[in-house]
Structures are given as C-alpha cells and as structure tokens.
Amino acid sequence: MQNFGPASDEPTRLANIVSPMFLGQTGWVQELQDGAKAELLAGADAQDDCAVFRVDGPMEVVLGSDYVRGPKFRLYELGYLSNYDIGYYLAMANLSDIAAMGALPIALLSVIRYPKSLPDTDFTTVIEGIRDACREVNTLNVGGDIGSAERIILSASAMGIVEQGRSLLRGGARPGDRLCVTGPTGIAASAQRYFGIFDSGSTKLPDEREELLISAWRRPRALVRQGRCLSTSGVVTSCQDTSDGLKAGIQSLAVASSVGFMVDESALPIADIVTEVAVLTDCEITSLIMGDSVDFQLVFTVAEEDVPQLSKIFADAGLQFFSIGHATEAHEVSLRRADGTVEALPGTPWRHAT
Amino acid sequence: MQNFGPASDEPTRLANIVSPMFLGQTGWVQELQDGAKAELLAGADAQDDCAVFRVDGPMEVVLGSDYVRGPKFRLYELGYLSNYDIGYYLAMANLSDIAAMGALPIALLSVIRYPKSLPDTDFTTVIEGIRDACREVNTLNVGGDIGSAERIILSASAMGIVEQGRSLLRGGARPGDRLCVTGPTGIAASAQRYFGIFDSGSTKLPDEREELLISAWRRPRALVRQGRCLSTSGVVTSCQDTSDGLKAGIQSLAVASSVGFMVDESALPIADIVTEVAVLTDCEITSLIMGDSVDFQLVFTVAEEDVPQLSKIFADAGLQFFSIGHATEAHEVSLRRADGTVEALPGTPWRHAT
DSSP: OOOOOSSOOHHHHIIIIIHHHTTTOTTOEEEOTTSOEEEEEEOGGGOOSSEEEEEOSSEEEEEEEEEEOSTTOHHHHTTSSOHHHHHHHHHHHHHHHHHHTTOEEEEEEEEEEEOTTOOHHHHHHHHHHHHHHHHHTTOOEEEEEEEEOSSOEEEEEEEEEEOTTOOOOSTTOOTTOEEEESSOOOHHHHHHHHHHHSOGGGOSSOHHHHHHHHHHHHSOOOOHHHHHHHHHHSOEEEEEEOTTOHHHHHHHHHHHHTOEEEEEGGGSOOOHHHHHHHHHTTOOHHHHHHSSOOOOOEEEEEOGGGHHHHHHHHHHTTOOOEEEEEEESSOOEEEEOTTSOEEEOOSOOTTOOO | OOOOOSSOOHHHHIIIIIHHHTTTOTTOEEEOTTSOEEEEEEOGGGOOSSEEEEEOSSEEEEEEEEEEOTTTOHHHHTTSSOHHHHHHHHHHHHHHHHHHTTOEEEEEEEEEEEOTTOOHHHHHHHHHHHHHHHHHTTOOEEEEEEEEOSSOEEEEEEEEEEOTTOOOOSTTOOTTOEEEESSOOOHHHHHHHHHHHSOGGGOSSOHHHHHHHHHHHHSOOOOHHHHHHHHHHSOEEEEEEOTTOHHHHHHHHHHHHTOEEEEEGGGSOOOHHHHHHHHHTTOOHHHHHHSSOOOOOEEEEEOGGGHHHHHHHHHHTTOOOEEEEEEESSOOEEEEOTTSOEEEOOSOOTTOOO
16 A cells, blocks of 8 residues: 555545556446446546546436535444445445436446545545445446545445336336335434434443444445346336435335325334334334435335236345335325224435424 | 525425426437437436436447535635526536536536525525526536535536547647647636735726626636537547646646647737736736636647647637647646746646645
C-alpha cells in the first residue's frame, strides 16, 4: 500500500489513492442473457470527465441515485458503523435500486465529500468499502466526485443493463396477482430500535445477536441475483425494493398499478431477531416488519398461474421467496390478521411526517 | 400551479411537486447521427426505483457525477445566487462533463437534500432551475433523490450517448497537435474575485458589467453543441472541460496523453470583463485566465492538418474556437509570453493545497 499523507488534497488523492485502487477497469464486460454486452472503455482509473461504456445491442439501461445521511446516520454517530461500513452501505443502497429493476449493475458513481482534516487512511477506508460492495455484486465503481465539505457527505448513482422489455417496473400488478417478498423485513429497523435504546454495554441481547442486528447495516446486500431471476423469468408484473419499508413498498406498487393488496399476516416471513427485539422493546411485531426499515428485500407481484414456474427458477438458483398476499380490485392496502380480522396495514412508512 | 404547503414531507413533495413537473417524460427520444436511439421508458414522473432507457443499437454511454458546494458556494452565501440559480448551476456543471465527452445528454439525476424547514416554494425553485437547465440543452431530469439534511446539499449525475468510437477522451493528444479552447476563461473566477472584494453597494463596476460577471454563475452553459461538433468531426484527439480552470485542463490533457504543451500567451482569448477585474483587483490577467475558474469551456487537441476541416464544421454551426498553442514531445506545460520568454504556466490549478 502506498504511503499516506495526513490529509492530501484532491488531485493527490485521485492520483495516489483512487487511481491505483481501480487500475485495470478498462475492458471489463457485463453480458446479458441475450448476448448484449456493455464494455467499460474508461473507468475510474482513466480519470476522465465521465466513465464510458460501449453498449453493443438493443437493451435497457437503468439508472438511479441515493444519498446516505452521514451524520444523521444514527448508528454511525453512535459508533456502530465505521467509515468502511458507510462506504459499503452507500454502494449497496444504490445497487439495490438496480437489483429492483431486474438489471445487472454495470457502474457505480460515488460522491464523497469530507472535512479537509479527514486523514488519507479514513478516506481510503470509505473508498475500500465502496469498492468491496461493488465487487460483492460483480460491478465496478467507475468514478464520481471527491472534495471537501463541512462534514462527510455520501451520495452515489448506479447504472444497470437489462434485456429488452425486461425491466421490472412498479406499475404492472393486476388484481389476483400474488404479492411476494424475497425475505424477512424489519431487521434494519430493529437494529435502530435496539441500539437507540440500549447501550452496547447493557447486553440485553447476547453479543452474537447484536452482531446479527448490526450486520443489516454493516453488510447489506443488493439482491441482484434475485432481481435477475425475476426479470429474466418474464412473468413478474411489478417489483421494487423495500428500502423505504415493506409497507411503503406495497403501497407504492398499489398506487403505480392502480390495485389494492390484501396481506396475510400469518404468511409474513419473520426473522427471529425481529421477534426478539419486538419483545425486548415492547413493540408490535407486524408494525416492525412493515415500517420504515432499509432491508433491501424485493417485493413483487406475479400471476397466480406463473408462481410454480418462478418458484422453480428460484429453487434452481438456490434462492427463495415468500407469498404474502394478493392484489385486489379495491384500492385499499389491508392486513388480514392471523385471527381473520381485516384492518389497515400497520407500520409507519417512509418519511411521512410523524 | 398547485397549492404549496409550508414544508411538505418527501412522499408529498414527490407526488405534488416533482411528479407533475415532469409529467410526460415517457417516450422522449434522443437520436445520434448514425441513427442509434435512446428512448426514455420510465422517467421522473414514473417514480420507480430507477429511470429506464431503451437503447437500440451500438453506441457509447457516458456518465459522471458532480457535487455542488452548497453553503461553501460563496456567491450563494453572499446572496448573489438564488435557489433557482444553484439548481440551474448544478445541472449545467454535470451536463458540461457530458459535453466534454462529445456526447448528447440523455439524463440528469439530481440529489437535493435540505433542512426540514425549507419551504415548498424554495424546494420547487431549486427543481425548476434544474429542469430549465436541462431544457436549455435538450435533456431531462429523470430522477434522483430528495430528503432532509442539516443544510442544502446538491449533487447530480448525468448520462449521455455518443456514436461508437467517438467519445472524446483526455488521452489521445500527440506531439504537434494544436491546442484549442472554445472561448475565454477566467470569468467565473473574476466574479468570485470581484464580489469577494467589493460590496454590491460600492459600485466599482457599472451594474451591467456586474450582471455580466454574475451571469457566469447564474446561467452557465454546458457546451453540448461544441462537444458534438468535436466528436462527430472524428478528428479531435483529446478533450475536457475547463471546470477546474484552463491550466488544470491543459495539465490533465498533458498527463493523460503523455505530452507537454506550449501555450502562446498572445493567442489566449480574453474577455474584456476579465481584464477589467484584473485591473481593478490588481491581478495578473494570464493568471486569472489560467487559474481555478469554472467556465465550462472545452479545451481540446486536433492534428495540424485537420484544423481547417474542424474550423469549417464550427463555422457552419455558427460556432468558434481558438488555437492557443501546441502539444510537445517534452512533458512540460509552458507559456510563451507575448515578449517571447518562456516560463511555467501561471495560475493556481484546482484544489491543490494553497
């Protein structure tokens, strides 16, 4: 590893840290199932005005942006997340949007701003977190922007490619479609709830359970493989990630598709750790599962008759999903409790003033 | 215009402000000279996880990110720039990177974070600035991220398309190539220098001259038409924008291309307003022209024998460029003064510690 200065200026950081770390990106290729390719002609190592891809055939290109709330990132403030962790998180949060479109990620652009005093080692750690998250889902950090600010600011954009006609939009659910989710939700929210209430010293949960909770924030995972199974199956009618919480995800599929949903409480996948935190913190489990929680699961719809085909595709890939309800003509989004009563979906969705 | 609340939450802003403002984006098409097209299938009005483009043939896709220093944006702090202006600037700064690659911009993603108290009217004004800048160069704001932060934070990414093999990189200049620039530089730096020294009340310059100075920040322009002339000509060997200053731009072409440059002081295009500010503020003109100044001109190289062809293309388009020197075998970047003496290029380049 190169010699670090205490806090190099931007041209020096680009030359000494960013460029060597991303050496050899040029020529990297991502290929779709129909053979269409995207090849990186100029990546982060090129330090040009932009990254450049050659795309060789008809395809769909998807792109989105997410900002990570630095100092408002409560678990970072509390010392549970390192600089590496927030870099990793930034990348995965952005890559999750690509996964939710059913696309293969081909690029991440990262914007990293920091106080002038931030040491080179800390800067490097943030970039390493971003790089490793990209590697984890087989993509590259191809550029972005670095420079000073009053405090750490992290933002990114991601781009992906998908076969023609296969992007997973939110607006295609039809009444009768099964509503499904790739895994349990509420874990990230449980971590915030737990660590917001208890000191790490107070050990209300065993260490390994605390580790499990915090790992939702330290090593989130964009479900690219699941997204690809959904898109290439050709049978999924709508999809989005649960980065604003499961309830928000379901509501947004409902609005975009002009349908409603009936969710079966008894069918919801529940992580044990969520139950443990709900009990410890005196919180209703289903509210915790449904509320604002950045778990990066995928929530989607598929016609009843196509469920067996999709189940087989997932099983063949060693993956799974859970059927948790169905789309309705009526536009309401409701919950059928285990006891048969029907009520509005509980949980506070994303950022609606509380 | 819709009724504004004092400060709506994000889902409400998306539904009431962003979505209506960007209604009807779907179906928008950008077409290259060889007929390859990018069609927007899901834009900002769709509010999906990502924007989606269908690209129909072989082409190159370019993408880059730039952050705008909100409260460190000195002229904003001093009250010379409005919320509309900084939105406009954010978009143009990002689109300039696309122009510098010779690409047609097809998308801008904007990240807008703000204190919770920011009124809906101010939020709307920022977005309107972004939208209008995009319109000015015939592209669209297709999405991004909004939400709260301690203060206004603006970041964006832009994407463009260019014919195969036509992206303008920094690394292709050869010894003997002419070094050219699309217009005078140093105006943005002159504005910072002037307004940083004088109060608006002290009227060292007439009002219309102050207006001219500040317009470099209020209504910057990404030189997309010039970039397209450069890329489609097929004769340009390297190019970048002058967003870090002319000296930084020339140095970066030199490093990327493994050449040096001899710049002729007498050939530099000079805006009268830069001369006026240099005199008023007791500053050497060439340093002001060369130093850190975000003017968004394009600096590029072209083989001597191809200059007439390129000049004709520009003239036919009603545009111009200036030959300011040539590439050398020796790796130094030097200035030949009007009196014939040769010295290192003056001016402080981008963000090297001062």
